[in-house]
Amino acid sequence: MASFKPTKVQFLPKLGEKVTEDTLYWKNYKSPVQIKEFGAVTKIDFSPLAPHNYAVTASTRIHVYGLHSQEPIRSFTRFRDTAYGGSFRGDGKLLVAGSEEGLIRLFDISGRVALRQFTGHSKAVHVTSFLSDGFRVVSGSDDLTFRVWDVPSAVELSSITEHTDYIRALAPSKLNPDLFVTGSYDHTVKVFDMRSGSSVMTMQHGHPVECVLLYPSEALLVSTGGRYVKIWDLLKGGQELVSLKNHHKTVTCACLSSVGNKLLTGSLDRHVKVYNSSYKVVHNFDCDASILSMAVAPDDEVVAVGMTNGVLSVRHRKHKKDKETLTSRRRRGPSYRVFVKGKNFVPRQDDFLVSKPVKQYLRKYDKQLKSFEVSKALDTALQTWTRTSKPEVTVAVIIELNRRGTLKNALAGRNEESLTKILNFLLKHIFDPRFSRPLLTVGDIVLDLYRQVLHQSPVVERQLQRLMEVLGREAELQQELLQVLGILDTLFASLTPRKEVAALAALPVDQGPQLQAA
Amino acid sequence: SLNGKYKVQRHGLFVLCTSGDSVKVYSTRTEEWLHSLQGHTNQVTGIALNPANHLQVYSCSADGTVKLWDFIDGILIKTFIIGYPLFAIYVSEKHEGIVFLHIGFQLVAVHLPKSAEQEVEAKELSAVSSHISPNPSCTAFGREGQYIAFARNLQLNVYFFRKQKTYSFSLKATDKKGAKNAFTCIACHPTDDCIATGHEDGKIRLWRNFIHKKEYTYSTQHWHHNAVNTLCFTPEGTNLLSGGIESVLVQWQYGTGNRKEFLPRLGGSILHVSASSDGQLFCTSHSDNKITVIESSFKVCGVIQGLVKDAVLTDLMIDPRSKALVLNGKPGHLQFYSLLRDKHLYNLDIVQQEYIYEAGLDQFEVVKAAFDIKGYWLATVEERGQKSSDLEFFLKLWSYDERTQSFVLNTTITAAHTDRIISMCFSSSEETTMLVTIAEDGQFKAWCQGVDADTQQDQNFWSCDFVGSYHNLKPTNCSFSADSSLLAVSFQEVITIWSPDTWELLTTLCQPPGVIRDLCFGRLSCSKYLISTTTRNLLCCWNLLTCALEWSTSVEVSKLQSDPLSENVAAFSYQSKHTDLFVFKPNEPRPLFTHKNVCSEKIHRAVFVPREEPLNNCDESSQWLNRSQLYFLTQNMLVIDDSVAVTPFYLLLGKHRQQQQKLNTPSHQAADRPQQPQGSVTITELLHTPAHVLPPASVLCSMFVSSLLISNTGEMESSEQEMNSEKEEEDSEGEMEACDSQQELRAQGSVDEVTPKLSKAQERELKRVRKTDFSWMAGLIDSKP
Numbered sequence A: 001m002a003s004f005k006p007t008k009v010q011f012l013p014k015l016g017e018k019v020t021e022d023t024l025y026w027k028n029y030k031s032p033v034q035i036k037e038f039g040a041v042t043k044i045d046f047s048p049l050a051p052h053n054y055a056v057t058a059s060t061r062i063h064v065y066g067l068h069s070q071e072p073i074r075s076f077t078r079f080r081d082t083a084y085g086g087s088f089r090g091d092g093k094l095l096v097a098g099s100e101e102g103l104i105r106l107f108d109i110s111g112r113v114a115l116r117q118f119t120g121h122s123k124a125v126h127v128t129s130f131l132s133d134g135f136r137v138v139s140g141s142d143d144l145t146f147r148v149w150d151v152p153s154a155v156e157l158s159s160i161t162e163h164t165d166y167i168r169a170l171a172p173s174k175l176n177p178d179l180f181v182t183g184s185y186d187h188t189v190k191v192f193d194m195r196s197g198s199s200v201m202t203m204q205h206g207h208p209v210e211c212v213l214l215y216p217s218e219a220l221l222v223s224t225g226g227r228y229v230k231i232w233d234l235l236k237g238g239q240e241l242v243s244l245k246n247h248h249k250t251v252t253c254a255c256l257s258s259v260g261n262k263l264l265t266g267s268l269d270r271h272v273k274v275y276n277s278s279y280k281v282v283h284n285f286d287c288d289a290s291i292l293s294m295a296v297a298p299d300d301e302v303v304a305v306g307m308t309n310g311v312l313s314v315r316h317r318k319h320k321k322d323k324e325t326l327t328s329r330r331r332r333g334p335s336y337r338v339f340v341k342g343k344n345f346v347p348r349q350d351d352f353l354v355s356k357p358v359k360q361y362l363r364k365y366d367k368q369l370k371s372f373e374v375s376k377a378l379d380t381a382l383q384t385w386t387r388t389s390k391p392e393v394t395v396a397v398i399i400e401l402n403r404r405g406t407l408k409n410a411l412a413g414r415n416e417e418s419l420t421k422i423l424n425f426l427l428k429h430i431f432d433p434r435f436s437r438p439l440l441t442v443g444d445i446v447l448d449l450y451r452q453v454l455h456q457s458p459v460v461e462r463q464l465q466r467l468m469e470v471l472g473r474e475a476e477l478q479q480e481l482l483q484v485l486g487i488l489d490t491l492f493a494s495l496t497p498r499k500e501v502a503a504l505a506a507l508p509v510d511q512g513p514q515l516q517a518a
Numbered sequence B: 001s002l003n004g005k006y007k008v009q010r011h012g013l014f015v016l017c018t019s020g021d022s023v024k025v026y027s028t029r030t031e032e033w034l035h036s037l038q039g040h041t042n043q044v045t046g047i048a049l050n051p052a053n054h055l056q057v058y059s060c061s062a063d064g065t066v067k068l069w070d071f072i073d074g075i076l077i078k079t080f081i082i083g084y085p086l087f088a089i090y091v092s093e094k095h096e097g098i099v100f101l102h103i104g105f106q107l108v109a110v111h112l113p114k115s116a117e118q119e120v121e122a123k124e125l126s127a128v129s130s131h132i133s134p135n136p137s138c139t140a141f142g143r144e145g146q147y148i149a150f151a152r153n154l155q156l157n158v159y160f161f162r163k164q165k166t167y168s169f170s171l172k173a174t175d176k177k178g179a180k181n182a183f184t185c186i187a188c189h190p191t192d193d194c195i196a197t198g199h200e201d202g203k204i205r206l207w208r209n210f211i212h213k214k215e216y217t218y219s220t221q222h223w224h225h226n227a228v229n230t231l232c233f234t235p236e237g238t239n240l241l242s243g244g245i246e247s248v249l250v251q252w253q254y255g256t257g258n259r260k261e262f263l264p265r266l267g268g269s270i271l272h273v274s275a276s277s278d279g280q281l282f283c284t285s286h287s288d289n290k291i292t293v294i295e296s297s298f299k300v301c302g303v304i305q306g307l308v309k310d311a312v313l314t315d316l317m318i319d320p321r322s323k324a325l326v327l328n329g330k331p332g333h334l335q336f337y338s339l340l341r342d343k344h345l346y347n348l349d350i351v352q353q354e355y356i357y358e359a360g361l362d363q364f365e366v367v368k369a370a371f372d373i374k375g376y377w378l379a380t381v382e383e384r385g386q387k388s389s390d391l392e393f394f395l396k397l398w399s400y401d402e403r404t405q406s407f408v409l410n411t412t413i414t415a416a417h418t419d420r421i422i423s424m425c426f427s428s429s430e431e432t433t434m435l436v437t438i439a440e441d442g443q444f445k446a447w448c449q450g451v452d453a454d455t456q457q458d459q460n461f462w463s464c465d466f467v468g469s470y471h472n473l474k475p476t477n478c479s480f481s482a483d484s485s486l487l488a489v490s491f492q493e494v495i496t497i498w499s500p501d502t503w504e505l506l507t508t509l510c511q512p513p514g515v516i517r518d519l520c521f522g523r524l525s526c527s528k529y530l531i532s533t534t535t536r537n538l539l540c541c542w543n544l545l546t547c548a549l550e551w552s553t554s555v556e557v558s559k560l561q562s563d564p565l566s567e568n569v570a571a572f573s574y575q576s577k578h579t580d581l582f583v584f585k586p587n588e589p590r591p592l593f594t595h596k597n598v599c600s601e602k603i604h605r606a607v608f609v610p611r612e613e614p615l616n617n618c619d620e621s622s623q624w625l626n627r628s629q630l631y632f633l634t635q636n637m638l639v640i641d642d643s644v645a646v647t648p649f650y651l652l653l654g655k656h657r658q659q660q661q662k663l664n665t666p667s668h669q670a671a672d673r674p675q676q677p678q679g680s681v682t683i684t685e686l687l688h689t690p691a692h693v694l695p696p697a698s699v700l701c702s703m704f705v706s707s708l709l710i711s712n713t714g715e716m717e718s719s720e721q722e723m724n725s726e727k728e729e730e731d732s733e734g735e736m737e738a739c740d741s742q743q744e745l746r747a748q749g750s751v752d753e754v755t756p757k758l759s760k761a762q763e764r765e766l767k768r769v770r771k772t773d774f775s776w777m778a779g780l781i782d783s784k785p
Helices: A021-027 A320-330 A336-340 A364-370 A374-381 A384-389 A391-403 A407-411 A416-429 A436-450 A458-495 B620-625 B681-688 B697-714 B760-771 B775-783
Strands: A033-036 A041-046 A054-058 A061-065 A072-076 A083-088 A094-099 A104-108 A114-118 A125-130 A136-141 A146-150 A156-160 A167-172 A179-184 A188-193 A198-204 A209-214 A220-225 A228-233 A239-244 A251-256 A263-267 A271-275 A281-286 A291-296 A302-307 A311-316 B006-008 B014-019 B022-027 B033-038 B044-049 B056-061 B065-070 B075-081 B086-090 B098-103 B106-111 B119-121 B125-129 B139-141 B147-152 B155-160 B165-170 B183-188 B194-199 B203-208 B217-222 B228-233 B239-244 B249-253 B260-263 B270-275 B281-286 B290-295 B300-305 B325-328 B333-338 B343-349 B365-371 B377-384 B392-401 B406-413 B421-426 B434-439 B443-451 B458-469 B475-480 B487-491 B494-499 B504-510 B516-521 B529-534 B538-543 B548-553 B559-562 B569-575 B578-584 B591-599 B603-610 B628-636 B645-652 B723-732 B738-747
Touching (some): A041 A302, A041 A311, A054 A083, A061 A094, A125 A167, A136 A179, A167 A209, A179 A209, A188 A209, A374 A384, A374 A391, A391 A416, B014 B044, B056 B086, B056 B098, B155 B183, B194 B228, B203 B228, B325 B365, B333 B365, B365 B421, B377 B434, B494 B516
Parallel strands (some): B075 B119, B183 B228
Antiparallel strands (some): A061 A072, A146 A156, A167 A179, A179 A188, A188 A198, A220 A228, A228 A239, A251 A263, A263 A271, A302 A311, B022 B033, B044 B056, B065 B075, B098 B106, B139 B147, B147 B155, B155 B165, B183 B194, B270 B281, B333 B343, B475 B487, B487 B494, B529 B538, B538 B548, B559 B569, B603 B628
């Protein structure tokens, strides 16, 4: 005697993005903390030292925040005009920033007053940075020059004018103290070597460059500008490796995660995109306003995003212990041990085995189907929870009833209330291609059964009206889609090269020796 | 096949069931087939335990004889010749020496003459009633054999032996609610005057007080929703068992009104129920060729399953692992049947849905199945709604699980195509597994088990790799070449050749008249050839190197099957009511082997079954069967009720004898037994008798030799082709509709081993010689020092 086979609920592929390890990793952030700054946040830089404080440049101030504090630990407010490009030195003790008036200031992280001021630029300085030896500062300015300053003596070591437009991007090499990469609005990215005093490599980005970024190995260079993100291979003499176009507005910033060197880009289109190692977008953060700056803390603990509306949005990584406290509070009922008790017992060789039949647990609708209570089974499947969160179960029961030839019986004899339930379900799911076939059958049967009495209930009548509208819209949509398909077909047909098929068509009939039938 | 009735023996040790022209004896404990009682020359229609001796059983057959057997040892005790085809047998303790038989539409009491002879002619016939239902379960003996009750259509008749009178009770054709009242079965209470009748609408009526014709009463109970097929009282009369199409065995407590127990989901619809004489075991037989043994505590304790052959929709396939034959089994299942051991191995549940036993319900059926070359993958297509317009179908892929030794569902594809899948095939190379399906929507799709590009992980489920079509024509068949480097898909009249690596259309082949029906690539040395058959009587062989037609011939081919182990291709040609078989190699247009008139019906399915070890047959005409055997399946349209039944397998080995009208006595012999002349029973007996009880060789020799000589000359008029029927069975769905005949035909080996045939006179002479008592010789031998 075979046991009852429960209704098969179809496993449907989830719509939308596929869940990968990357998505899970990047999803594992808490909801962002919003910190209001005084103006657009143009630069965020994490200190390379242990507490990993970060400097946020916005308007005329630079605030330094602790990793978990929402109030600034320290702020540098001695700017007369807008400050730009506050960045830490490699030991995290000094901070350098440019400003709108062309002055470059150097701060001690524990002091308030600027230790040094470098003067020389005639226009706003948007990017500043320490070279990796820590004794020199490089700055790029709107006066088309970039200059290298000596920190101890505060003198200008050199000034180079090779770009023909504003310099808005700078990335010093961490391995070589004499190398740095600059990007400019003249669409070029240049690699400079201070030993030669001039550019050693020039790459055409094709759009005004907003940001440049070196991979830790310094073999790959990322430049962003316009809607494009381009990756260059420096070891191959600056050959373009990939060009990514995933944003629909200017990409303003890029940074690398410290785990696995994943590339993140932020754009004016309010999205942060995360790429995997083959440069496919694996995750997407949405923000409220256009993104100007972004930084990721070491170990990806924090993702900080600065926006045009002056909001700094900080996302913290979720940790396991946070989760544990949550689940321990929520846990109720018997523990896992109770269910596996005795299940893993292995009988010894001379034990006498008495097997107990495993009890088959059935869902409620299956129990009702087993005893041929079709109406009740449909009611169970249409319960609010099932109907809303697991529509595939409801549809599976409907399909099963249809297979048994009892769908009509199950739908018959219902009152206004339960009929509205069914119609609501239809309204919600009838245009879902995965469910539409069985649900259309249901609609047909409902109309057949209740045609005579429909006018008695205005509620049902209204719902049917809506159902008609929904179906009409769906039909129109389908028609349009078919038209588009037709257009595409003609396009593809004209694209494919024409092959000579005439030669292959009809072969001469060779009347070979006859099979001996006799 | 286990069709027919069966009885459980007194202590419940044995189950007897009729099977074709024999009665099979099974053990209830081990479910093993013990032996069969063979001797009837036509279908056995009924069996009944001898009430005088519970170790004996009567069997009646359409050949007009009643035989009495000792079923424990399988010995034929007596044969009573009646002379008319018999359709059922009933016996009662009260009527010793009398059996009641169905002859035509009459119920006849036959006095069995007592004589010592083996074959007796029974002449004392007396008719009991001339209006009897053709359904044998519509007749039953009443309490202590005092009366016999039989029903026909809407009338219940009770014949009292003492009064010699028949009382009739009739029902209206339909009552107010439109119920159908026709009788379907009858059972009488063993100790009480009560008759239980089953009806077409599922009602069970219990008739009482019918001894006084006017004052009869009946009570009605209704549980079955369709016709009650069978009723049976337990020997003590405490319970009534009933069964019908729902496949639920219902046990009604007698005398307590409506209390009942159920045993659901037993298999196919229940055809017969019987109880052992001690009441400890019940037994149900099912429409899917199955017997279930049930304890009186209502627990199933044994299942005897035969080959299910209700409706074969899939091709015949061989599981490459177990070498078992695979075809449709129970509804929604595939059955694995070992041909070597002639045993049902297991059923694989494909549909995985609760089967609703209801007449006329459209349910999922497995319509296509295919194995890959290693037997690691199985693809199945199940379909519902063939009749109505909304067709539902699923493509499922199963992988073999070493641990459970069975197939496990891997992938279900819900909308593989937009229309019905016509055919599918796996690639035949061992490296890659690829499935190609063709469908009526004009497309063919290639499915692969591939790597997901997004996650970079090996996914073990299948996805679509390529969709191809050719001028929106409807594809008709597909086939992979032996090394899987080419895929041939036929679109109506055109064969397209594709490369599965690049999915490039390599070439098209076309030979205009007729739509392509079958396609197959040559194997081994003939792998450059492609064979195609069309609906317009054309068999073409294409050379794939030159892309030209190598040869063609006009022959109507209904089925083309290639042998996977050799170059041979078998073609079945159906013309004017008979089927011919041609076996040929693609490289030469001359057939290797021709066999006219294999059978009279159209052959729909065929399969080459690889042998365990290749034969070493040098004879040219049967060499093609050295490595595999050919099985084929026809569809028998002779069935009256228009449902398509399937004739069983014809195992064909070598050549065929002229169409036999009379069916041979089956002899279950192992195929590898040494060849011996089997034409005459006498000679077999002679050769099997121990040498020391035989007469001196000098007495026998001349006679034996002369008999051989005569048979050689006699052989001339019979065909030189010789064939021994290894096993032939005939089954019937009902009792009148003789429909299926199962034949497994085996060649006698090489032609030169001509079977000797003895004339009647010589046989008698031989018998006489054997019967001569030579036991005195034994004494002589013993006395020798």
